[in-house]
Amino acid sequence: MKSLGAGIALAASFAALPLLTTRNDLLNLCVQIFLAVILAQSWNLLGGYAGQINLGHAAFFGLGALVTRTLWVGGTPLIVALFPGALVAMLFGLIIGVPAFRLRGAYFAIGTLGLAEILRITIGNLLPEISTIRASELASYNTLPRYYLTLALAVLSVATVALLVPSRVGLGIRAVREDEAAAEASGVSALRHKLLALALSTALAGLAGGAFAYYHVSYYPQHTFSPVWTFDAVLMSFIGGVGTVHGPVLGALFYVILREVLAVRWVEFHLIIFGVLFMLVVLFFPGGLIEAWQRVRRLIARSS
């Protein structure tokens, strides 16, 4: 309950921010953070709660971006165009999910990585031209609707995970992560729960892609399929705290802000720092920043 209140307060203060400032750089930074939250949280749903390391997350982000962008540039209102993007990403997820979930652990990870690369290369060959929004859209480009759209989607993704986790289905998903055989023995269908987590995760990734397509004026379609999106999502989830509701949000905040600060002087340097931090988290702090923070709090509580 306390965290629900904190979440609402945080979302409300972000919603009020454009009333207080018109600084575009600040709003753009927030859009980056919101996009990162959606991406990280969508990965976390499958990777953290269902325990399936998806290294092909970029494929779903890319599909969402591709479909939404094509429809939107073609004249469909954005709000309408977002749904087919999410749907296509989800359907693709379900189609590959059935064979992919036959693969255990690492094989699922490298299988999804391979699949995303197939899509990336194919899209790069089929659509080599840069995609730019219409001139009329460009003239009236405004950051504010992008800001609210990405904020709303970030809230949606956090709320989805927060509502799912304590539910019966969420319990089933976590049971499958802990021990598939034991879950099956208790009447929890492993495949069905993994597919459900995959469907939600890929639909959210598709929405993130759609928001990206709406936000960026011009980009190469292949870029949205780049493994970078997967890598970012994995880093943010783990560094923040994988398998928790707040972890990926905290991870996204930390990641985007540090990246922007470092980019002023050293491009690419953030990856060295985050790569090292990530390895430390995997080896020594499986709970990420959230767990580290809780440990610090407990220490303070004990000493006072």
Next chain:
Amino acid sequence: MILTQQLILGLLVGGLYGLAAAGLSLTFGVLRVLNVAHGELLMLGGYGTFWLFTLWHIDPFLSLLGVAPAMFALGLLLYAALFRFVVKAHEELRIKNSLLIGFGLTLVLHALAIRLWSADERSVTPAYAGAVFRLGPFAVPLLRLSSLVFAFAILAALHLYLAKTRWGRAIRATAEDWEAAALMGIPVGRTYLLAFALGTALAGIAGGLVSISYSISPSIGMEWTLKALIVVVLSGLGSLFGSFAGGILLGLAEAMSVVFLGGPYREVVGLILFIVVLVVRPQGLFGARA
């Protein structure tokens, strides 16, 4: 005509795929550690050869005598700093954690290489770089042919090492069943260390050969990791020559796809093969686990 020429080139590059895969297969087979930074280690080896040639004009094939031990040492270091902690877990968690650690290592090595050496594509060009061996109407680039022969020789030497020496036998025993090996008095920890360093050295040698016959840049890592993974999945674990054959098979498949589908889809064919084999036969085409 074109097909045969392409198949010759495919065969030549396939040997390097095989060598890259052999290192990955060794660490995966022995430690049950899936190091997805294998391609980045290969990239580092490539830069080793490149700089030795560019700065001191050391013959690229000769430079491997320096690159291989240096990469072996790097392997020792990486094992001691990172993978030592990973192998403590039980098998499923071990593979998952090694995948994540390898992934972190990938990011760090890639970003470091860009900072240190820029994102430019580089290759080694000794005086004999353009030499071509004529086989009837077909051209066989001499450098690539030497690389293939060299790759095969390295694998043969490693095979002898694993078959005949004390430590080689320790490695094979550990790959088969580490608990039984430990009971027989084999120091499993040190065997892991050795196998990991050998795998890293193999990646380094493969990278050196890539910089000689093809080109390198900081971002080739992922492509080579995927090639090595494809070959490992195609040929299964536990046989060095199986990896070599699998590599050549992949090279030939790519060559056919260049002729029939066009160059841009070259990478896709291997990946599709990879996914089909993963789903249909997770134990690999050529079967036998270590």
